[in-house]
């Protein structure tokens with residue numbers, strides 16, 4: 001007799017085991033990783049800004065040209081299981097980071113809620129939080145846009161269930 005599991009794929013598979021559709025659906029659409037980041041030359045520490053990549057739709061929180069993103073933005077990091085393990089700046093809310101760390105998705109993840117709007121309602125996405133696009137500002141102004149919120153979870157979002 002074969003027992004069928006009712007557990008969703010993100011609880012039973014590692015990042016390496018996911019197929020393309022599962023991998024793509026794991027992105028919650030928060031847009032946090034599409035914010036411009038600054039690196040300290042001395043310490044190599046990464047700081048987020050509230051400046052969006054020029055391809056980021058700051059309301060939809062998705063890439064405007066996802067299939068061609070790397071041709072258009074050469075420093076766009078393509079996430080793979082290897083890059084998820086290698087980079088240390090993914091937000092604590094990022095589903096790829098959560099799964100890689102052996103954790104579960106939060107209630108607001110669209111795969112859990114069944115609703116793509118919950119990532120915005122929970123205050124996790126960058127909707128209404130992006131101050132400018134990278135091509136709207138001179139480089140010397142970027143430092144004035146450093147923010148810490150992309151590396152934090154809003155209190156309501158940190159709960160394990162919707163209240």
Ligand code: SF4
Nearest residue numbers: 027028030031033094
């Ligand atoms: S931070 Fe993670 S979950 Fe959010 S948009 Fe980027 S890849 Fe997707």
Ligand code: SF4
Nearest residue numbers: 034053056063069076
């Ligand atoms: S090119 Fe698209 S996916 Fe890459 S950082 Fe910019 S908005 Fe995000």
